[in-house]
Amino acid sequence: MLATERSRPEAPIRNTLTLVFGLPYRAGVIYQHPLAFLLGLEGIALLRAFAGDHGREFVDARLAEVRALLEAGSELGDGATVGPITTVDGYREWAQLYDQQANQLIDLEQPAVREILDGLTPGTALDAACGTGRHASYLASLGHDVIGVDTSAQMLAKAAAKVREGRFVLADLHDLPLPDDHVDLVVCALALTHVPDLEPVLAEFVRVLRPGGHLVISDSRGLLADLGLPLVQTVDGDFGYMPTWSRHTSDYLQAALPLGLVVRRCEEPRRPYPLVDDNDERSVDADPPLAHVPGSPPNIWALHRWCTDAANAAYRGVPAAIIWHFQLAAS
Ligand SMILES: C[S@@+](CC[C@H](N)C(=O)[O-])C[C@H]1O[C@@H](n2cnc3c(N)ncnc32)[C@H](O)[C@@H]1O
DSSP: OEEOOOSSTHHHHHHHHHHHHSOSTTOSOEEEOHHHHHHHHHHHHHHHHHTTSSOHHHHHHHHHHHHHHHHTHHHHOOOEEEEEOOHHHHHHHHTTTTTTSOOHHHHHHHHHHHHHHHTSOOOEEEEETOTTTHHHHHHHHTTOEEEEEESOHHHHHHHHHHOTTSEEEEOOTTSOSSOTTOEEEEEEESOGGGOSOHHHHHHHHHHHEEEEEEEEEEEEOOTBTTBOOOEEEEETTEEEEEOOOOOOHHHHHHHHGGGTEEEEEEEOOBOOSSSOOTTOTTOGGGOSOOOOOTTSOOOHHHHGGGSHHHHHHHHTTOBSEEEEEEEEOOO
16 A cells, blocks of 8 residues: 555655755765776775785786876766755656666675564564665565555555555655554664764654664665765756765664664675676676766766776775664663
């Protein structure tokens, strides 16, 4: 069932716009230059060598590659200036492809989340920012009564089609359309990166959770841990990016612990190594197989192949996600 009307239909969207556009930080126009991205990877690789991870041969190869990249600059094209878009606009476009695209982040996140969910007693479960219903459908298969909320009508429609027995509502994480103490479990997957401040959202989860209830969170860790990756989308034929926030582990704890949430488990799955394998066409990095188009926002996954060794060194051991299992203290 898909419920797109609520008693307070304006609140969610107004909140999203205010939060995204009301902040000077990461809410302005950004400039993405393909050469800047590649030289940045070389720089991280060189810093790792400087710290002792690699020897002289590696450093010499990087310096030679930097010179070659600088000479190849015109082949890569100019940078692109990209303005912010709301998650509502971004996911309206992404909804059509979301379930079809290869997604390394989901490959890393899903087993860890499912392992936690498998250990919980079925009850009433909220999938907060449910998207196309990836976790909602799994929760339903485990015997939970599922409620899903999301601010994207298009993502929500996919979820409703996938989980016929669920109840899906267009709503914002900051303003859940549920009474206090209503659910046994809240799952919020890969969405908190879109909210600039964790505390009000976690407080809203705690409000709807029954005492003793469970909160399972997964969140992306950005491109390189706390270095966030703006998600660039094509919207109405133009480009825009959805701002993201990447956090330190302590940021989650500082928001969660004062609310009475107790940590049951925490995982930070690492990106595979090597991330880019030139000899393997099925390397995770081969998807999406789009080329970088000069003048467009850089397709970073395609660009990695310009500096495979630097990319692999830069991403080595870097967590792609963080997964939390919290439990609300019984009152
Ligand atoms: C990367 S998708 C994840 C979807 C799903 N949870 C999953 O893991 O497959 C992020 C989702 O968060 C939703 N979202 C972002 N900000 C939101 C907010 N403030 N309130 C509700 N949903 C939001 C988006 O519309 C999108 O569907």
